Amino acid sequence: MNFVLKLDEPDVLRVIAFYQDYKKSSNNEHIRFFAKTDFISVSVYKSGKVMFQGEDSEPEYDMWKIMLNISEEPKEKKKVKTPLYNDYFYPSIGSDEVGTGDFFGPVTVCAAYLRKEDIEFVKGLGIDDSKKISDDKILIIGEQLKDRVPFSLLTLHNEKFNELTKRGFNMNKIKAYLHNKAILNLLGKINGTPEVIIDQFAEEKLYFRYLNDETKVYRNVTLTTKAESKYASVAIGSIIARYAFLKHFDNLSKEAGYHLLKGANAEVDKVAARMIKDKGINYLYSYAKLNFKNLEKAKAICEDLLKR
16 A cells, blocks of 8 residues: 655655665656665655555554654544643653664663652652753752652663664664563552553554564553653653663763764764774774764765875
């Protein structure tokens, strides 16, 4: 079955950049860009239409609707529970991840349980979306939360991340796997089965499709966007995940002998290029996510440096 999106130029460019590594030639004069993986083909037409075909065409189509904020008017939208302001401290398990947009460093996922008896304590910390809190404050609040609330923290180090991507895992499949495992671990530590909320990165059916190969999947979950600003439990999970990420990142910098930078910008490319020039490309395996486009940019910078 074919699934088609009609996109404006900036979004078309995002799609093309995303599938650049899978680019193939096409004889169709109306096609501007064509890519093919083991499970889907993506045709970008000059008209701005993007067509997904193949085994994973529907979940891929659904993923782009989420990423590009596209709603489908013809279909009746599934009702999603939207918390009221006074539900922010609703007792629940919240799960969030950190590090998925950083070339260097691990991916950390934390599922945290906000119990009724911890609400006043958490209110006193003045927490919010961890993205709005400075690194220094995260290190202080994260330590306090770790000593108070039940949680399960998973860290996917770079070596394992690179191994998984070589086996065909994409970032969303990795996130789904980690969230599911963290949630199951936490539920095994506590009494009862509170509501579980995940900061949404894929539609529900796609989230569970990513977990098809898992023997045990916790299905009673709510996925909602910007969940860390709607539920304190997700904000707690985000803070502890970022706390762990910062700790690991600092240790990686010391171990690598370079001042590693967060993010995936041009300055990050320059640091990676220096590491390749000094130590060789294999040195990055333990410090970076090698499926990021930063790697190719860093290699190009390194080649330029060697020519001088």
